[in-house]
Structure formats: C-alpha cells, structure tokens
Amino acid sequence: MKRLLYFAIFIIILASANMTPQTLNLMPVPEKISSGNGKFILTHSFDIAITGNVDKRIYPYATRVLRRLSGRTGLFFPQDNITEKSTADTADCIISIEHPGKVLLNEDESYSLQISINKILLKAKTDLGAMRGMETILQLLQNDESNYFFPVVTIGDKPRFPWRGLMMDACRHFMPVEVIKRNLDAMASVKLNVFHWHLSEDQGFRVECKAFPKLHQLGSDGMYYTQAQIKEILAYAEDRGIRVIPEFDIPGHSTSWFVGYPELASAPGPYTIERRWGVFDPTFNPTIEETYKFFDAFFKEMCELFTDEYMHIGGDENNGNQWNKNEQIQKFMKENEIKSNHDLQTLFNKRILAILTKYEKKMIGWDEILQPELPKNIVIQSWRGTEALAKAAQQGYMGILSSGYYIDLIQPTDYHYLNDPVPANSKLSDAEKKFVLGGEATMWAEFVVPENVDSRIWPRTAAIAERFWSPQNVRDLGDMYRRLENVSFRLEELGITHIKNQELMLRRLTNNGDCTALKTLLDVIEPLKIYTRHNHGVHYDSFSPYTRVVDAAFPDANTARKFRKLMTEFLAGKKELKKEIIVQLNLWKNNHEKLVKTINLSPILKEIEPLSLNLKLISEAGLETLSLLDKKQKPKEDWIKATDNLLLEAKKPYGQTELMIVSAIEKLVNAVKK
Ligand code: ACM
Numbered sequence: 122m123k124r125l126l127y128f129a130i131f132i133i134i135l136a137s138a139n140m141t142p143q144t145l146n147l148m149p150v151p152e153k154i155s156s157g158n159g160k161f162i163l164t165h166s167f168d169i170a171i172t173g174n175v176d177k178r179i180y181p182y183a184t185r186v187l188r189r190l191s192g193r194t195g196l197f198f199p200q201d202n203i204t205e206k207s208t209a210d211t212a213d214c215i216i217s218i219e220h221p222g223k224v225l226l227n228e229d230e231s232y233s234l235q236i237s238i239n240k241i242l243l244k245a246k247t248d249l250g251a252m253r254g255m256e257t258i259l260q261l262l263q264n265d266e267s268n269y270f271f272p273v274v275t276i277g278d279k280p281r282f283p284w285r286g287l288m289m290d291a292c293r294h295f296m297p298v299e300v301i302k303r304n305l306d307a308m309a310s311v312k313l314n315v316f317h318w319h320l321s322e323d324q325g326f327r328v329e330c331k332a333f334p335k336l337h338q339l340g341s342d343g344m345y346y347t348q349a350q351i352k353e354i355l356a357y358a359e360d361r362g363i364r365v366i367p368e369f370d371i372p373g374h375s376t377s378w379f380v381g382y383p384e385l386a387s388a389p390g391p392y393t394i395e396r397r398w399g400v401f402d403p404t405f406n407p408t409i410e411e412t413y414k415f416f417d418a419f420f421k422e423m424c425e426l427f428t429d430e431y432m433h434i435g436g437d438e439n440n441g442n443q444w445n446k447n448e449q450i451q452k453f454m455k456e457n458e459i460k461s462n463h464d465l466q467t468l469f470n471k472r473i474l475a476i477l478t479k480y481e482k483k484m485i486g487w488d489e490i491l492q493p494e495l496p497k498n499i500v501i502q503s504w505r506g507t508e509a510l511a512k513a514a515q516q517g518y519m520g521i522l523s524s525g526y527y528i529d530l531i532q533p534t535d536y537h538y539l540n541d542p543v544p545a546n547s548k549l550s551d552a553e554k555k556f557v558l559g560g561e562a563t564m565w566a567e568f569v570v571p572e573n574v575d576s577r578i579w580p581r582t583a584a585i586a587e588r589f590w591s592p593q594n595v596r597d598l599g600d601m602y603r604r605l606e607n608v609s610f611r612l613e614e615l616g617i618t619h620i621k622n623q624e625l626m627l628r629r630l631t632n633n634g635d636c637t638a639l640k641t642l643l644d645v646i647e648p649l650k651i652y653t654r655h656n657h658g659v660h661y662d663s664f665s666p667y668t669r670v671v672d673a674a675f676p677d678a679n680t681a682r683k684f685r686k687l688m689t690e691f692l693a694g695k696k697e698l699k700k701e702i703i704v705q706l707n708l709w710k711n712n713h714e715k716l717v718k719t720i721n722l723s724p725i726l727k728e729i730e731p732l733s734l735n736l737k738l739i740s741e742a743g744l745e746t747l748s749l750l751d752k753k754q755k756p757k758e759d760w761i762k763a764t765d766n767l768l769l770e771a772k773k774p775y776g777q778t779e780l781m782i783v784s785a786i787e788k789l790v791n792a793v794k795k
Contacts (some may be wrong), residue, residue, distance in 0.1 A: 145272070146607035147260050148583050149590035151314055157273035159238045161213075163190065163262075170212035171251075176221035179248040179362045180204055183216065186255045189614060194269040216240040216255070218409055222247025224359045225430060230314070231279035234258065236271045249362040253278070253312050260608070262494050282542060284500075284521050285589035286315030286366075287582055289574075292322030292377075293398070293566035293663065295344035296612035300571045300756045301354055303616035307579060308500070309361040310615060311586035311608065313748065316358055317366045317433065320346075323376035323403065324663055328367075328426075330539030332418045335381025340394060350425055355428055366485065367427045370435025371416075372405035372469055379403055387410055387443035387450060389581035395663045398567045398655070402442040407469035408453040424480035431500065432477050439466055467492050474499070491518065500558065507544065507573060514549055514556035520559035526585055528577055529565040531679040533652045535598050537562070538584040539669060545593060559589050570653065570667045572626065576619040576675055580609035606679070619675075626673035630726055631719050638716035639726070641708065642733050644680035646778045654777050670729050671777040681781035688785035692792055701749065706740040706747075709782075713737035728776035735771040736780055742767055743786045746793045756793055763792055 123661040129565055147154075167190070169183050183203045222228045232245040232254035232709070242256065244249040257278065261271045289296060289310055305316060320327045326340030329347045337345040346354070348639065349598075358365045383390025387406040405412055420571045424432060432646075441462035444450050450465075459465050460603050466489070474484050474495065484490075485500040490511050502522040503510040513520040525540030542560045543549065549557070560587045562578070571575050584601055613620060623643070627636040648654065648671045655661070683703055691698040716733045720726040749756055756764075768790065771783045 149587035222249035284559035285563035288317035340377035368433035373439035
C-alpha cells in the first residue's frame, strides 16, 4: 500500500509544472499538468456551452475563442454567437463558472481543465479564470495529417502573481486606439491582466480633459484620446479581464502640461511641447496652492473616467533644476525646514495622495515616491532593481517589478525571462514576499511608432508573462524558446503586426525591390541595446524617421540565436552539425553581392553595407576555419592576425545595428587556434 502511495506521489511530481510535455506549446506553463492518452478530435459539430452565475462579457469572449478555433481549422462550426441560452449539457466543451469576477487586484483567476476524448470541461470560480482557461484550450490545439485535436490532459492552474502587466507609453509616440486594442488581445492570450497606460510626458499630454482643455488642445499636437475612446478601451480591457491603470507622470516629465498652463511650472514660460528624448527641467511648483487646486479638479475628472482602484502618479526622474533655481521655492523650503528636493517631492506626493484618497483611489508610483510617511496601501513600481522592491516589501509596502523588463532596451528574451520579481535566493520572509505583487514589462516609446511597436513588445513579453504566471522553477530556456516560436506566430491571429510589418518596412527600404538579401542580413542583426543607440552619431527626436533598418530589425534575432547554439553544440562534439553550419555560412558569404545590388538602388540602405561585407568576410573565415579543423592543420600566424582583425571589425555597429553571430565564429576560430 505504502509503495503504491509513493508511486502515486512520484507520478504527481512528474506531472507538475517543470515537466511540460515537449509536445505542448503552453505559455505560460500551467501550475499543474498531467497528460493522458488519446485525443479530443475537433469536428464540424464542435460547440461550447457556458453554465453558472456569470458576467455576460464571457459570451463574446467564448464566441471569439470559437471563431479563432474555426479560423485555425477551417471547420464550419454550427454555433452562432454563444449566449446565455447556450447551456446544453450535451455540448462538447462545457465551461462552468461559479460567479462573476471583478476586474480588480487579487481577483481569483484560477481554473481547472479536463480534456477527455469526448468532452472538454473547464471550471473556474470566476469568469476571469474561465478566460485564462480558454486561452489554454486554444494553445493546446494541435493537428496530425488528418485532424485537428486537443490532447487528453488534466490541468490545474492559477497565477503566481496577481499583478501581471504591460506598460505602454503613448506619449513619446502616440499609439492609436487600434494599437492598444490589438495589444490588449495579445495580453489576454498570455494571461496578462494589467494594462498600464503612460498618458502624460514632456512630449505629449494624451487625454481629453474637460476641466483643463488646454492640456490636450495645446499639449498633444492633436494626438490624444477622447474620453469616449478611453471608455471604449476601458470596456475592451474589462471584457478581457484586464485592469487599466492610467499614469499621469508628475511633478517632473511634465513639459506638455505647461504649454497650456505655464503658471503651474516652477519657472516662467512660455513652454512648447518637448521634441527631444531625455530628462528635462520643467516641473510642477509644489509650493503654490494653485497647483493643488488644479490637481483637485484634474483628478476629480480623471478618477471618475478611469475605473481601476489605482491611479499612477509617475514621480520618476525629477531632476530638481527648476526647484533649485526658483527663489520663492527655496524660500518656502527654508521656512518649512524642507531639507532636500526629495523631501519637497514627498510633500507634493502627500498632497496628491490626499486628493486621490478623496476621490477613492489608491496611489501607485515609481521607486522615487517611496518614503516612510506614506500609507501602506500604495504600490511602488520599481524600475531601479529587485533590491529596491525588496526594501519596500521589508517596510510593508506593496510593489511590482519593472527593472529587468524594459523591453525598449532590446535585450534578449532569456534575460527578461530569468529576471524574477522574487528570485529563488530572495532574502525576504514568506510574509514579506507577499508584498511583491508581480511586475510589468515597460514599452517606452522613444524608438517605436505604431508600425513597429508590436515587434518590440512581442514575442518577448509572452516569456515575461510566463515569469509572472508560472511557478518559479519553470526556467528551462531551450523549452521557453521552443514554445515562444509557436506563441509568436499565433499572436498574428489577434492582429499583432510584429512579423508582417517587417516585410512592409523592407519593401519601403528597397523601393519595392527584391527583399531577399536584405532579409537574410536582417535575420542576423539586432538594434543596439540598452541606451547605446543614442551614442552613435545620430540625433533622434519625436519627428525623426523610425523607418530605417534598425527599426525593422528584431530584438533577439532568432536565426542568429540558433546559429550561436548550433556552434556551441558543434564545438562540444556534435560533429554532425557541421553540414548545417556550412550551409548557413555559404548563404551569408554569397549574400553580400546580392545585397549590394539592392543597396545601390536605395540610398537609405547605404549605412548597413559595411555590416553586410563583414558578414561575408567572417563567414568566409568560418568556412576556412572548418576546413583547417578538418585537415587538423594549425593556422599560420598571419591568418590568425588577419582573422582576429576581421572579427574585431565585425563587432562594430553600423546604422545602429550589430551582427549577432560574431561570437559564434570567434569561438570556432579560437578552437582552431588551440
Ligand atoms: C523610468 O524609467 N524613468 C520610470
């Protein structure tokens, strides 16, 4: 009996999170999954029923799921819109829900899913859990040569963190309603539940404001969301179980507010909308009552418009320059014994907090707002590190992590994926860990426009979504990348343009010419990372073109990453991979001549010509190295010298992009040197 028990426990452990069967493409990986034998085969008669006490938003959600299944399979399902009448217990897929969920922090999003060969049962406490479960069902769809099917599985699932977000900056570049909507759909597909909308900046004020119309009239170049559009987005998000947190970034990052209301700034105007990127001086004057009268009326309107409990006040990167130079502010600080700009900002925050509290909102802000006099219901969003977050948790403050999830910085997926809001080696006690609510990926918009923003958000944000949802021990990079490829192309079904827009950008770059050679180069280059794009001689601002090769190139280039892996495995002894390496190197070697023809027809491409030449030269060096290895021949001194120089040159960026396969060739060359 005991042995049987041990065996059962063993099976349950095997079935738990990090043992995702290699054939499944789930992202995020569920908390518990066990695979059975057999398939539920999708047929023309497939239908869905919903039972229980539900919010009516679940019907259109389930209808969309049905249409997505129909679209993928070409099956003509008989069911029209799923409605409150769709409750037949004979349905193939039965979704049962206990009660309507609230689209608020800490709502229950758990679900269980049981797929047998003739029935799909999805059970959830709330409709939000049912939504998360339906996305799992969609991700389980597979096919063989004759059928589309769901594998027989049993899943029990719930999120690790309650706050799983994506921030979009709609200020540096405006992001129209359809961009937001398609990203909300994509978020729901990977179980993200917070859309943080960065709505005011030096470069733009993006919300129609009735109390102070000069905010949007003079601060936005006409690119703002009407209140009707905001309500439309809020409803769209709510229908997908996604909270919307608006951010009005104050007291710094606020030039655009002062175009219409210069009297609220800490230095005399006039002001114009900022066109450059960076941190700027204009800052609200926290020492005059007019400021608080203004914010009282402003937040009264915005707290009514936006429905979540939280209001984000930004609070980051106030450089203090205007405060330092303003005599009246300096006098105020002396009289009130305020010792630092940080303390003055705290005074400002406390006044704003009182206003938000009056309008029944809780406050969230970036790291900088944290100081011990603030109440414990605020949330700190850490952009400066896990340590800052841990410190806040130790003081009893709730926090979310964004440091490490700055997807504008073009870092590879694995870097973001391994970044954990509560790392395994965290020194926090279990009680303190509970203060860490989750995290948010941040899409700052200096270098993105509606055309390419999706390619910076996706697919990397799907891996971040898994970090926020799945158990901590789900960390296998190979398996993550395998699943990510599948999730990535599925996002296109929701209107995400990350893959297809590269083609249109390439057509423009080549004057509608042959894009093949350019695409071959694009596959192995990436935009410069972190903030280095600013350092290479090009001055960018809000009206610069974001249409060059660097803007079309993907972060974490797949082909390059796979080649690096191929080389590592080859050098570790998998000699059979040599053929594949040779094919790849020959392709790159021969690409330059073709690409030069394209470049000669498109001056905009001139800047990447050296990159293409370098790709050719190091590919040749790679082929030579392989042949030396074959012959077990030691290279001559001048060959080594020349090759080292080539590699050095190939590491240089051109057109703010860099070749991502140099390290692989370098490893190969080093191997022959030994
Ligand atoms: C920030 O990146 N300044 C929040």
